[in-house]
Amino acid sequence: MQADATNEVAAGESTASQGDAAYDESVKDDDAVQTADIEKLLDQATESLEEATGEKASAEASPAPFNLNDLSPTEGTSERQPIDLLGEVEMDLRIELGRTQMCLDEVLQLRGGSVVALDKLAGDPVDVFVNGRLIARGEVLVMNDNFCIRVTELVGA
Template identity: 70%
Template sequence: MDAPQPKPAESEAGQEAPPADAVASNASQLLEDAEAALGSIDSQNQPASSPSNASQAKPSSAAPFQLQDLVGTEGPPEKCSIDLLRDVDLDLKIELGRTQMLLEDVLQLRRGSVVTLDKLAGDPVDLFVNGRLVARGEILVLNDNFCVRVAELVGSDAVVE
């Protein structure tokens, strides 16, 4: 009884795959082509006087890269002054204190309700510029207006959530 002949492998597209020996010959041809291309590149970079020093060969047009000094040029004095910042709008907030409340308690607030804060009367208030704590000060009344006298500047490391 004859053994059944294996069917040629089919690809996903339904076409027959090439035989294994054809794939091997194509792979060996590609490998030979790649080795020939690498050999031609090596022969171009190799100096004519010493063919054994191919690893030390450098292209003749190569030159070391030189960095230029980075020196800023000063612009006209009128462009370098603080006057450029005079028209910049900043958001300034003064925080008397904080508290946490339930939504139920917030909904019950009416005119005249009292909200207790986490600071005592006379404690310094916080001054925020664009959300960043920059200073602390004390509340004053001047000509019937509230104002803040800056008592302490806070370092740039202080960030408040």
């Protein structure tokens, strides 16, 4: 009985080995078919490309060089630099002495001679804003009966 079981196991292994071999063979055949199909498609694509461009595509084709125009400044046009053009751009400059908060009723009661207290002390630096962005701080001076600002600190962005 034991010998029969061993023979059955051996026969089963033999059948399994034959099945694995058959499977491996079919996979190899499928791979060969797929590789042949891929090569055929590549050949067709190459032929179509050659027909479209009118020339043979070479395996060692190198890209054509691209020539850039000379970007150095030309002689005789030094009358105005591009940065000079920015000098004519208008910007909103605002000097802020200080701030306060008031109710609408308090604003409506303001008259000539009214005093409004600000959040900064006399002598504190004023803020310099360009287009709403703080760029510097400075001190208030009087020159020829006009107020002016001496910049004491540039504020980094």
